[in-house]
Amino acid sequence: MQGLKDRLKELLTDGTVARVVGWKKGDMPYNPEPAVFTSVDEMDDFVYDGFCGANLSKMMIEATKLEGKTAVCLKPCDTYSFNQLIREHRVNRDNAYIVAVGCRGKLDIEKIKKDAKGITEISGTELDGADEITVKTIYGDKTVNYSDVLLNRCHVCKGKDHMISDEVWGESKDTADQERFAEIEKIEAMSPEERFEFFKKELSKCIRCNACRNVCPACSCRKCIFDNTKFDAQQKANVVSFEERMFHIIRAFHVAGRCTDCGECSRVCPEGIPLHLFNRKFIKDIDKFYGEFQAGKDPEAQCPLTDFTFEDIEPGERG
Amino acid sequence: MYKIAIKDINTLFSKIAGEQELILPVKKAGQYNFGVYEEGADTEGILTNKTVKSAKDAFFPQFETLYNVKKTITPADELENGEEASGTKIRTKLEVQMEELKDKDFVVFGMRGCDVKAVDVLDKVFLSDPVDNYYKARRDHSIIVALACHEPEESCFCTVFGIDPSDPKADVATWVVGEDLYWKPMTEKGTKLTESVKDILSDADEGAIEEEKANIKAIMDKLPNTKLSLEGWGQGKTDEKFNSEVWGKIYNPCLGCGTCTFVCPTCQCYDIKDYTTKDGIQRYRCWDSCMYSDFTLMAGGQNRTSQLQRFRQRFMHKLVYFPDRYDGMFSCVGCGRCVDKCPQSLNIIKVIKAFEKAEKGGAV
Ligand code: SF4
Ligand code: SF4
Ligand code: SF4
Ligand code: SF4
Ligand code: SF4
Numbered sequence: 001m002q003g004l005k006d007r008l009k010e011l012l013t014d015g016t017v018a019r020v021v022g023w024k025k026g027d028m029p030y031n032p033e034p035a036v037f038t039s040v041d042e043m044d045d046f047v048y049d050g051f052c053g054a055n056l057s058k059m060m061i062e063a064t065k066l067e068g069k070t071a072v073c074l075k076p077c078d079t080y081s082f083n084q085l086i087r088e089h090r091v092n093r094d095n096a097y098i099v100a101v102g103c104r105g106k107l108d109i110e111k112i113k114k115d116a117k118g119i120t121e122i123s124g125t126e127l128d129g130a131d132e133i134t135v136k137t138i139y140g141d142k143t144v145n146y147s148d149v150l151l152n153r154c155h156v157c158k159g160k161d162h163m164i165s166d167e168v169w170g171e172s173k174d175t176a177d178q179e180r181f182a183e184i185e186k187i188e189a190m191s192p193e194e195r196f197e198f199f200k201k202e203l204s205k206c207i208r209c210n211a212c213r214n215v216c217p218a219c220s221c222r223k224c225i226f227d228n229t230k231f232d233a234q235q236k237a238n239v240v241s242f243e244e245r246m247f248h249i250i251r252a253f254h255v256a257g258r259c260t261d262c263g264e265c266s267r268v269c270p271e272g273i274p275l276h277l278f279n280r281k282f283i284k285d286i287d288k289f290y291g292e293f294q295a296g297k298d299p300e301a302q303c304p305l306t307d308f309t310f311e312d313i314e315p316g317e318r319g
Numbered sequence: 320m321y322k323i324a325i326k327d328i329n330t331l332f333s334k335i336a337g338e339q340e341l342i343l344p345v346k347k348a349g350q351y352n353f354g355v356y357e358e359g360a361d362t363e364g365i366l367t368n369k370t371v372k373s374a375k376d377a378f379f380p381q382f383e384t385l386y387n388v389k390k391t392i393t394p395a396d397e398l399e400n401g402e403e404a405s406g407t408k409i410r411t412k413l414e415v416q417m418e419e420l421k422d423k424d425f426v427v428f429g430m431r432g433c434d435v436k437a438v439d440v441l442d443k444v445f446l447s448d449p450v451d452n453y454y455k456a457r458r459d460h461s462i463i464v465a466l467a468c469h470e471p472e473e474s475c476f477c478t479v480f481g482i483d484p485s486d487p488k489a490d491v492a493t494w495v496v497g498e499d500l501y502w503k504p505m506t507e508k509g510t511k512l513t514e515s516v517k518d519i520l521s522d523a524d525e526g527a528i529e530e531e532k533a534n535i536k537a538i539m540d541k542l543p544n545t546k547l548s549l550e551g552w553g554q555g556k557t558d559e560k561f562n563s564e565v566w567g568k569i570y571n572p573c574l575g576c577g578t579c580t581f582v583c584p585t586c587q588c589y590d591i592k593d594y595t596t597k598d599g600i601q602r603y604r605c606w607d608s609c610m611y612s613d614f615t616l617m618a619g620g621q622n623r624t625s626q627l628q629r630f631r632q633r634f635m636h637k638l639v640y641f642p643d644r645y646d647g648m649f650s651c652v653g654c655g656r657c658v659d660k661c662p663q664s665l666n667i668i669k670v671i672k673a674f675e676k677a678e679k680g681g682a683v
Contacts, residue, residue, distance in 0.1 A: 027672055028473060028543065031664035034572040041682050054663065059572075117472050120543055138541045139470070201348050207372060207381070207581045211662045214574035229613045268662030270371055270578050271350050 001048045001126055004073075004101065004169050009040045011071050017097050018068030021059050023052045029122040030109045034059060048073065050125030050133070053106035053151055055264050057081040057091075058217040064095035071097040075106075076172065077153070079163040080260035080296030081217035086164075087299045088258070090220050100162035102127055102170030105147065105154035110272065112149050116142050127170050147175070153263025153276070156180040163297055180261075181284050183277060199245075205271035206244050212265035212275050218255040225250075252278035257286060257305035260296040289313045320528070321502040321513065321520035325366065328500060332356050332428070334516050339462075340425035342377045344370045353377060353427070365429060366495050367470050373584030373656065374430045378457045379441060381581070382605045385453070385591065387416045389599040413599075420456035426512065428464040432484040433477040433654040435465050437584030440652065443645045444587050453604075462508045465489035467528075468535060474655030476544040476668065482652060485535035494528045501528050544655075544668055551678065552638040552671070554647055560639055560674075561631070568683045569673050570630035572663040577608035579657035579666070580633065585650045588614070609633050634670045 011017045024035035025047040032047045034054045055078045063070040074082055079100060085091040104127060113119070118138035124130045124146070133149075135142045156179070160172035187195060213219045213226075226247060261283060265275040286293050290304035290312070304312075323331055335341045341356040344365040351370045354360075393410045430438075438458075445454035465487035468475070477484055486492070490509035494501040501523055504513040513520070539545050552560070580586040590607040593600040607614055609623075609632045616622045623629050641650035651667055658666040673683045 026664055027669055033664040033669075036571055044682075113472075117470050118538070118542060119473050138473075138538060205348055205350055205352065205371075207578075209576050209578040209581045211574065211576040211578045214576040215662050223612075227611070227613060229616060268578075270582060270660040270662075271352075272348070 004048055004099070005043060005046050007167075007169065008037075008046065008071060008073075008099065009043050011097065011099075012037075012040055012043065016069065017071040018066070019063065019070050020046070021056050021063055021070055021072040022046050023048060023054065023056075023073070026051075029119060030107070030112070036063065048101060048127065050105075050107040050129070050146070051109065053108075053267055055081055055215075055217060055262050057085060058215070058220065060091045060096055061085065061220060064092040066095075069095050069097050071099055073099050073101045074162065074165075075101055075103045076160045076162050077103075077158060077260070077262050079165065080158065080294070081262050082296070083163050083299040084258060084260055084296035085217060085220070087296075087301075087303075088220070098162075098164055098166045100165030100168045102168070102172040103160060103175075104173035105150040105157070105175035107133075107146070107149050108151045108267075112144065116144075147177075150175060151263060151267055152274075153261070153267070156261075158261070158294070164299070181280065183274075184281050184284050187277060187281070202273050203244055203248060205273060206248070207271060208244060208247065209270060211268045211270065212273075213251060215264045215268045216255065217260070217262065217264070218258045219251070248275070248278065252282065255279060256282040257293075257303040258295055259283065260294070320523045320525045321517070322496075322499045322523035322527075323502065323520050325495070325498055325500050327519070328366075329362060330519055331500075331516060332360075332362065333358065334519055335426050335428070335512070338515055339423060341428060342374070342425060343428040344368070353429075366466065366500070369431075369472060369654075369656070369659070371656070371660065372582050373437060373654065374427055374434050375437070375441070375584050375586075377425075377427045378438060378461065379445070379454055379587065379589075382603060383453065384418045385602045385604055386418055387596070387599060387601050389414045389416060391598070418453075420452060421460050422456065424460045424462060426462045426464060429466050430463055430487070430489065431466060431468050431477075431654070432482045432487040433475075433652040434584050435463060435487050435489050436477070436480070436482050436652045437654070438463070440585040440641075440648065440650050441587055443648065462491075462512050463489040464491040464493060464509075464512070467492065467494045467531065469495040469531075471535065471538050471542060472655065472659075473543055474658040474668075475539075475542060475653065476547055476655060477653035478539050478545045479547045479549060480649055480651065480653050483536075484539065485532040494531050496527050496531045499523075501531075503528075544653075544658075547668060547671055548675065549638070549649070549671070551674065553642045553649070554639075555643065556639045557635075557643065560635060563674070563677070565674055565677045565683055566627055566631045569665070569670065570627045573610070573626055573630045573665055574663055575610045575612065575626050575629060576662060577610045578660050578662060580608040580610060581606060582656040582660050584654055584656070585637070585652060587650075590614075609636070634667060637667065638671075 008020050020037040023032040025045045026032045030051045032051055034056055037043050056072055057078050060072055086093050116135045116137050119135060121136035122133060124133040131146055132143045133146055154175045155177055157176040259279040261280060263276055269275060286304055293304055336356045342353055343356055344351045345354045346361040351368045352372050353370055353374045391412045398410060445451040467487055468484040490506045492503050492505055502520055504510040588607045588609060589604050591604050593602050610629050637651040642648055658668055677683045
């Protein structure tokens with residue numbers, strides 16, 4: 001990480017960039033926060049380790065409007081989001097300097113906390129760290145395999161190539177050891193009643209905090225329809241189950257074809273709702289009906305849902 | 320002092336739930352949240368795990384109907400003798416249907432020291448003049464069974480606010496000791512509840528909980544955030560803190576999502592809205608968040624216009640405005656839920672630490 005930090009400081013000092021969007025060391029061993037660094041001094045708190053799961057591409061919407069270039073650290077999956085934002089004219093590519101950082105999977109603190117309370121120290125989470133991490137807690141120490149406590153999205157990682165970069169830093173390690181659509185197939189195999197029950201149970205936990213929407217790089221509308229004060233819906237009223245389901249279904253439709261499967265929605269949900277299931281179902285169906293398509297892979301590519309060809313399937317076919 | 324074997328705890332819950340509504344942490348789709356007890360509910364792990372949301376819903380639900388207004392329209396030619404259609408050809412009648420206030424006792428089990436203290440905070444707001452009837456009815460009918468924290472977590476910092484998690488103050492206090500749950504009535508309401516479940520409790524010796532209390536205190540002492548200093552916060556600090564440059568340096572990653580406010584046991588802001596039903600309106604109240612762009616939005620467009628202002632509001636309210644208004648009482652109880660759940664890893668502890676660092680001349 002020191003190498004990355006030094007390189008970013010260099011970019012600031014030699015004037016290549018005016019600021020850096022990265023992660024700042026947290027006050028606990030696992031809670032670094034996304035941050036904007038404007039000076040070499042501030043960069044002392046920069047960190048890049050296993051807990052830097054946050055996708056920083058959305059922060060570039062505002063950052064690339066500012067004077068001068070902004071450097072941003074993007075993991076392989078984050079580069080898909082960035083490309084998609086270019087495609088949607090939401091970021092200014094010319095004002096961005098992309099430091100594509102290597103990745104060996106990011107850690108899910110909820111999984112670690114499942115049997116480790118009172119954490120005081122976690123070591124071995126650096127990019128070049130060992131296969132085992134040590135978790136010190138006031139109730140005793142534990143070691144866990146890095147690969148056992150990854151975010152779910154890392155098990156179905158799209159690959160460790162960066163889709164866009166100005167320079168690349170660090171070695172990646174393969175983490176994909178699960179079939180990307182296996183979870184979807186399981187749900188497709190359920191009866192409609194079972195499926196409805198499954199989603200009803202999951203969504204009944206929703207507290208309508210909007211974290212999933214606000215973190216989503218595809219949700220970049222300046223004002224979300226659900227924040228419109230002039231529209232007669234019970235949009236803040238989470239326990240009205242109709243509203244709660246509508247919110248998620250409308251959101252899933254709205255990001256269909258644009259969702260890169262970055263996994264941020266599921267990562268941030270305080271209630272652990274597997275929101276990616278909605279979006280991944282759309283991805284699977286788009287693949288099936290229009291041929292394989294990955295949003296954010298190529299910033300020039302036309303999304304099948306906003307394009308028309310005579311080969312398009314007819315309405316009524318089901319996935 | 321009484322006790323019951325933890326393996327038999329569902330018998331206790333069934334018994335309580337048989338006589339009145341019982342609200343307690345339940346595990347559902349992998350998460351612990353307070354909910355109404357139903358036969359067969361998954362209660363595994365509820366004695367040691369923190370809930371995502373607090374117990375606030377039991378007193379001040381995230382959504383509640385205040386009243387319905389029903390509109391009936393009668394054409395003039397259908398009016399009864401003696402009734403007059405005022406000028407027009409129809410008569411419109413509005414009928415207000417009040418929502419019924421809570422009128423039966425209910426039990427909330429499993430609130431921790433912080434959660435119980437949070438109710439004191441809410442009481443200040445809702446029970447001072449003008450009294451909130453909906454809230455008051457729930458408070459009058461609630462019986463709180465608190466639970467001492469057997470395994471406090473690193474995000475817990477309730478002791479900073481003078482709360483003792485080993486000795487929660489409620490109608491009944493309970494402790495996990497070995498394989499048993501110890502049960503001690505503390506108020507008249509608590510004694511009454513105890514009477515109703517006494518046949519499934521056995522007598523126990525007070526001494527057993529002393530060790531547990533000492534353990535909890537020792538754990539709290541070792542946790543990383545329990546030494547936080549609140550110096551510089553509290554009454555009379557509005558100008559100094561409000562105008563600080565620190566806010567500008569720390570607010571940036573905030574998504575304005577509102578997670579922190581919705582998991583918080585003391586956040587008390589709400590919105591009142593009308594929803595058009597097929598024959599009138601439903602006037603409802605739901606939690607609001609100062610992190611939202613439409614929070615306290617007024618017709619002229621004034622409210623807080625930037626996320627910096629919104630972010631500052633949340634922490635100023637907890638640490639300065641509330642103490643200013645209510646004799647120094649902070650409106651954070653150190654439950655750590657916002658610490659665990661903020662998607663961007665921002666939180667009240669980081670805010671306090673950032674100010675401390677800046678005041679000592681460090682770069683934030
Ligand atoms: S999905 Fe892949 S690139 Fe993204 S954080 Fe996980 S392992 Fe890294
Ligand atoms: S993040 Fe989770 S709890 Fe919050 S609105 Fe989204 S689904 Fe609901
Ligand atoms: S919907 Fe979820 S997975 Fe898809 S782009 Fe948004 S945050 Fe990422
Ligand atoms: S502080 Fe965190 S939880 Fe609260 S609104 Fe901001 S991003 Fe959301
Ligand atoms: S501000 Fe955070 S720590 Fe304090 S009471 Fe609210 S949720 Fe708990």
